Amino acid sequence: MSGNEGTLSQRIRGEIEDLIRSGAWSPGRKVPSELELMARFGCSRMTVNKAMSALADEGLIVRRRRAGSFVARPRVHSTVLDIPDIQAQILARGEAYRFDLLDRRRRKARAGDADEIALAAGGEMLALRGLHIAGDRPFALEDRLISLAAVPEAAELDFAEESPGAWLLHHVPWTEAENRISAVGADAAVADLLALDAGAALLAVERRTWRAGQPVTWVRQLFPGEAYDLVARFGPAR
Numbered sequence: 540m541s542g543n544e545g546t547l548s549q550r551i552r553g554e555i556e557d558l559i560r561s562g563a564w565s566p567g568r569k570v571p572s573e574l575e576l577m578a579r580f581g582c583s584r585m586t587v588n589k590a591m592s593a594l595a596d597e598g599l600i601v602r603r604r605r606a607g608s609f610v611a612r613p614r615v616h617s618t619v620l621d622i623p624d625i626q627a628q629i630l631a632r633g634e635a636y637r638f639d640l641l642d643r644r645r646r647k648a649r650a651g652d653a654d655e656i657a658l659a660a661g662g663e664m665l666a667l668r669g670l671h672i673a674g675d676r677p678f679a680l681e682d683r684l685i686s687l688a689a690v691p692e693a694a695e696l697d698f699a700e701e702s703p704g705a706w707l708l709h710h711v712p713w714t715e716a717e718n719r720i721s722a723v724g725a726d727a728a729v730a731d732l733l734a735l736d737a738g739a740a741l742l743a744v745e746r747r748t749w750r751a752g753q754p755v756t757w758v759r760q761l762f763p764g765e766a767y768d769l770v771a772r773f774g775p776a777r
Contacts, residue, residue: 551590638702660688740764
């Protein structure tokens, strides 16, 4: 690449970065296509691609195959040793929040599943699936089981005003929790719900919660990889 091409790539990157950092381009806005940028700046696709790659590396844009590039949303940071309130986190960064309940049913524990049997405690569980929405885009897909033996009042809730996780945090004190965190790829069904490409990187957070030794809830949340950070702060073992 010539020096002029390199300078032009930096100019494209700088102009887009200024628009994002100034707030002129808000999170979720679609960035002009490579063809549009090529026409505007009179340059090659390679030059535009270099600028876009640099912006993506900085975390300023998200590139989605076939859909184009979008201004990245601020990453949500959460401590590993706490139970986050997704609803509060999204509202705190100035975005509209809603929880779309996709499925709600009561059921027994599956035979042979020791964790579900312990959670159900001989009774039924409330099985929920829903989407956390930040602004106008899916933020996380949630599958949750709530023990109706531990929290019978949950059976009467429709979670229209408050997400299941937020309701539990506000109404059901917990004494112990276990987090498991992993990286997974989105299958076709999950990718469709999260508006991602199949195979996109996801952060999976699986959590169990107890109150005085009694299982209360199990949840698995799937976050697009670029949207969420988990942070742990700790000191040396003593």
